[in-house]
Amino acid sequence: MFRGATTISLDAKGRVAIPTRYRDELVDCCERQLVLTVAVNEKGKGEPGCLWLYPLPEWEALEQTINKLPTLNKIANRLRRFVIGNASECEMDNQGRLLLPEHLRVYADLDKQVVLVGQLKKFEIWNEELWRRNVDDWMEDGDDTEGLEQLGALSF
Secondary structure, eight states: OEEEEEEEEBOTTSEEEOOHHHHHHHHHHHTTEEEEEEOOSOOOTTSOOOEEEEEHHHHHHHHHHHHTSOTTOHHHHHHIIIIITTOEEEEOOTTSEEEOOHHHHHHTTOBSEEEEEEEESSEEEEEHHHHHHHHHHHHHTTTOHHHHHHTTTOOO
């Protein structure tokens, strides 16, 4: 399980070093094989989005779920084109580095400092400034009672 947010550097070649606390788990669960794609999130028009980084077995499970969606459904087709169509297989090297493809770095406006956010079975990769701005926005939206009602009986 991946949790926590860590600021990491993006080098001149477009690589990030995965924090050491995650490396052994990534070797065990997916033999360093990962898939990076664009995230389906609350991206505003003209604003960059974040990226999703999946261990290969988790990605394959997501692909199977998406594959079961109706082929004549416009939203399902957009999801396939967007998430599957932008997916790139990546391998973490022996130093724990991962090369982020240029088109995905451009999509998420990644430059120098990025934030790697654990999301249990996957990671999100954010532009550091956008991450901080969104955290502030999310904190201000803390009184979203409609969203709380949708969570039902979830307890913490």
